Amino acid sequence: MRLLHTADVHLDAPNGQLGARAADLRERTWAAFERAIDEALARQVQLFIIAGDLFDRRDPPPQTVARALRQIMRLTAANPPIDVLLLPGTHDCWTATGGLWDAPWTRTLPEEVHLLAAGGPLTARLPHLDAAVHGCAHRCDERGQRPVCTLRADEAAAINIGVAHGSYERGDVEDAGSAFSDPEIAATGMDYLALGHWHSWLELRAGEVIAVNPGSPEVPGFGSWARGSVAVVTLGGGPAQVERVEVGSLYAEQVTLDVGDLSGTEDLIGRLEQRADPDLLLHVRLGGLASPGMMIDADAASERLRDAFFALRVSDASHPALDSLAEARLDERMTLGRFVALARERIEAAQGDERQERIAERALQIGVSMLRQRNEGERR
Ligand SMILES: [Mn+2]
Numbered sequence: 124m125r126l127l128h129t130a131d132v133h134l135d136a137p138n139g140q141l142g143a144r145a146a147d148l149r150e151r152t153w154a155a156f157e158r159a160i161d162e163a164l165a166r167q168v169q170l171f172i173i174a175g176d177l178f179d180r181r182d183p184p185p186q187t188v189a190r191a192l193r194q195i196m197r198l199t200a201a202n203p204p205i206d207v208l209l210l211p212g213t214h215d216c217w218t219a220t221g222g223l224w225d226a227p228w229t230r231t232l233p234e235e236v237h238l239l240a241a242g243g244p245l246t247a248r249l250p251h252l253d254a255a256v257h258g259c260a261h262r263c264d265e266r267g268q269r270p271v272c273t274l275r276a277d278e279a280a281a282i283n284i285g286v287a288h289g290s291y292e293r294g295d296v297e298d299a300g301s302a303f304s305d306p307e308i309a310a311t312g313m314d315y316l317a318l319g320h321w322h323s324w325l326e327l328r329a330g331e332v333i334a335v336n337p338g339s340p341e342v343p344g345f346g347s348w349a350r351g352s353v354a355v356v357t358l359g360g361g362p363a364q365v366e367r368v369e370v371g372s373l374y375a376e377q378v379t380l381d382v383g384d385l386s387g388t389e390d391l392i393g394r395l396e397q398r399a400d401p402d403l404l405l406h407v408r409l410g411g412l413a414s415p416g417m418m419i420d421a422d423a424a425s426e427r428l429r430d431a432f433f434a435l436r437v438s439d440a441s442h443p444a445l446d447s448l449a450e451a452r453l454d455e456r457m458t459l460g461r462f463v464a465l466a467r468e469r470i471e472a473a474q475g476d477e478r479q480e481r482i483a484e485r486a487l488q489i490g491v492s493m494l495r496q497r498n499e500g501e502r503r
Pocket of ligand 1: 131175176212213214288319320321
């Protein structure tokens with residue numbers, strides 16, 4: 124049998140960091156989800172798995188649910204119909220007190236849509252495929268869940284598939300909320316384990332079990348993200364065969380630039396222009412030490428390059444080079460010297476309060492820049 128596995132679609136997420144582009148990213152996410160469904164139809168898969176976080180919240184607006192269901196119905200209306208399996212994730216979690224997974228829409232679904240939504244493990248049997256799909260929903264109200272530990276293959280089914288939403292424990296990521304380890308994955312005995320939660324592709328093997336976290340179909344925002352993908356998996360007769368299929372249209376990168384290497388705002392704009400790409404979400408972090416009075420206008424650079432990228436964010440984490448000010452031995456009887464001494468006192472007084480420190484440093488840079496311009500004007 125063949126299946127398509129997606130997760131972490133996060134339909135209609137607010138994408139707060141993206142400002143005016145937030146709505147565009149929401150539409151790109153819908154388009155990627157639709158492409159995932161197009162792929163499933165074109166490849167004539169028998170099962171479509173959504174391993175958690177289809178929705179971005181536990182109470183998505185009705186129009187978001189309706190739009191998602193219209194897409195899902197394209198699968199169940201295919202000839203032959205494609206079975207769809209939905210698991211609640213961390214964002215669209217399950218709760219015993221009613222909510223999303225108990226709402227009226229859940230009672231009007233075609234029989235091919237299977238919700239693994241309950242307070243414990245559930246199994247959906249697909250006798251026409253001689254397959255069983257097992258999953259444990261993420262519960263809203265509980266910390267420290269082990270989403271795969273209770274899942275076990277059913278000897279009576281020819282093909283066993285597990286579905287779980289949580290973090291893979293590989294030693295370097297702490298996420299006590301919901302996690303699973305290699306021994307737990309191996310113990311499930313599944314032919315394939317469909318994972319969700321991480322927003323990028325991860326393929327692993329523990330014992331005889333092949334597990335994939337397909338990542339989001341579209342990038343979730345700024346960060347470091349390859350184009351979104353889904354997994355197309357062939358099962359039966361040997362180990363699972365996994366293909367990564369790109370359905371996303373965007374990618375995201377993070378770069379750090381040292382302000383010591385920049386001559387000013389125009390220089391920054393020139394360098395960023397070389398990376399211009401309307402499908403790129405670029406986060407530029409300015410770091411390092413700026414010579415006193417050197418001004419880089421991050422907002423102006425973002426504004427000028429607005430149409431060169433899908434989204435651009437320039438954050439300034441640089442600091443003024445105070446050592447070079449000390450070496451300059453500014454005359455404290457002159458305005459510039461007095462200003463610098465005062466600004467340095469303010470910066471020292473703000474130690475420990477990052478925001479106040481930032482403001483004082485910014486004030487130093489702006490003040491030195493303005494006073495230098497004035498001095499130069501007077502000299503002319
Ligand atoms: Mn999640």
